Amino acid sequence: MTIGLSGQPDHDHLHAGCTADGCVQEHMAADLRAAIAAVSTALDQDAAVPTPASSISPAGLANGPALGPPLRDARWLAPGRPITLLTREPSSCLAVPPDRQQTLAVYIGRTAFRTPVLLGGEARRLGLSCSTCHRNGRTNPDFLFPGVSGQPGTADVTTSVLSTHLGDGIFNPKPIPDLALPEKKRLVSRDPANGRLEAFIHHVITREFDGPEPTARVLAGLSAYVRAISARECKSERVVTLATHLDDARVAGEAAAGAWSQGDEPTALLMIASARSALDRIEERYAPSGLSGGRSAVQSADLGLAAMQYAFNQKRADIPVRLVAWRLDMADWSVSLKKDEQRSLYNPGVLKGKKAYQ
Numbered sequence: 001m002t003i004g005l006s007g008q009p010d011h012d013h014l015h016a017g018c019t020a021d022g023c024v025q026e027h028m029a030a031d032l033r034a035a036i037a038a039v040s041t042a043l044d045q046d047a048a049v050p051t052p053a054s055s056i057s058p059a060g061l062a063n064g065p066a067l068g069p070p071l072r073d074a075r076w077l078a079p080g081r082p083i084t085l086l087t088r089e090p091s092s093c094l095a096v097p098p099d100r101q102q103t104l105a106v107y108i109g110r111t112a113f114r115t116p117v118l119l120g121g122e123a124r125r126l127g128l129s130c131s132t133c134h135r136n137g138r139t140n141p142d143f144l145f146p147g148v149s150g151q152p153g154t155a156d157v158t159t160s161v162l163s164t165h166l167g168d169g170i171f172n173p174k175p176i177p178d179l180a181l182p183e184k185k186r187l188v189s190r191d192p193a194n195g196r197l198e199a200f201i202h203h204v205i206t207r208e209f210d211g212p213e214p215t216a217r218v219l220a221g222l223s224a225y226v227r228a229i230s231a232r233e234c235k236s237e238r239v240v241t242l243a244t245h246l247d248d249a250r251v252a253g254e255a256a257a258g259a260w261s262q263g264d265e266p267t268a269l270l271m272i273a274s275a276r277s278a279l280d281r282i283e284e285r286y287a288p289s290g291l292s293g294g295r296s297a298v299q300s301a302d303l304g305l306a307a308m309q310y311a312f313n314q315k316r317a318d319i320p321v322r323l324v325a326w327r328l329d330m331a332d333w334s335v336s337l338k339k340d341e342q343r344s345l346y347n348p349g350v351l352k353g354k355k356a357y358q
């Protein structure tokens with residue numbers, strides 16, 4: 001599906017070029033990481049800025065070449081499930097509303113749904129987002145989180161592992177529901193008139209996952225997104241490609257621009273954090289040796305987003321221009337990624353042979 005507020009087609013801007021592996025010099029990667037860390041530290045000192053998604057990494061990985069699963073989402077795969085499951089995802093079943101304002105709300109929600117920065121506590125530290133359990137807004141039959149799950153595909157969302165408020169001392173994991181189930185099978189009413197969905201999602205964020213108070217626009221967006229998921233729109237499973245994650249980043253950029261234009265800086269900041277989460281998902285797919293050019297390209301794009309968060313904090317007047325420029329730049333920096341996609345962990349054959357980080 002083509003998504004985007006601007007209605008531009010999917011990735012037809014990707015074209016060949018940049019033939020040598022490593023358009024960006026290898027040593028630049030370290031400089032970039034240092035620059036990102038410096039900007040992130042500056043942001044932390046300014047407070048009220050979400051932890052950059054790129055600083056959320058599995059325990060032990062931050063400090064060097066400790067062994068871990070090649071993709072972060074592999075941590076939630078039940079034992080024995082093939083890692084290649086992470087190269088496919090269920091249909092989003094998303095009915096994008098025709099009205100531009102409603103579309104913006106759905107994209108804000110879709111973007112918030114995909115970043116751990118929406119949540120707090122352990123969930124955020126471990127890199128769990130709404131979409132970890134509800135993959136692409138659906139269910140996740142392969143999810144297993146010790147202490148939270150019983151059978152694969154279940155979770156106890158009132159456990160003290162995830163919540164300091166709700167630890168009820170009872171281990172009662174429930175199946176993760178598919179958000180595209182028909183109305184009569186839903187647990188929570190989606191009738192906008194009674195507001196139960198908003199109240200439920202607010203509870204999920206702030207109580208079950210110890211998250212900070214979401215902005216009104218983020219809560220409305222998440223509700224609009226869930227309401228836009230419809231069984232009638234479901235198609236077959238799709239392959240997860242570079243384009244999938246580039247789309248996430250592009251939509252996040254558009255959602256940030258939309259929120260910013262309405263004077264909503266906190267929401268725009270969360271959207272940028274989610275764009276950075278999308279770049280994280282891209283970067284880890286380029287872990288194989290020989291793909292340093294792709295990794296550097298993503299890191300440099302991430303630096304652009306970190307700088308943007310800083311500019312937001314400074315209330316810089318040129319933010320709309322920066323947002324447009326960042327989205328236009330995508331066409332350039334994604335070239336080297338596209339070229340190497342078949343050698344990356346987007347390729348199930350490559351992923352299968354990859355047991356751990358090198």
Ligand code: HEC
Pocket residue numbers: 113118128129130131132133134148154155156157174175176177178179181185186187188189200201204205222226
């Ligand atoms: C750890 C896994 C997990 C995460 C993360 C998670 N959920 Fe859920 N979700 C569940 C489970 C399990 C249920 C069913 C709860 C029950 O049966 O009481 C559920 C139920 C729901 C429902 C009700 C579905 C229906 O049928 O009406 C919605 C809506 C929902 N979640 C949205 C979200 C949103 C939005 C987020 C992020 C803020 C989120 N979930 C994060 C596991 C998760």
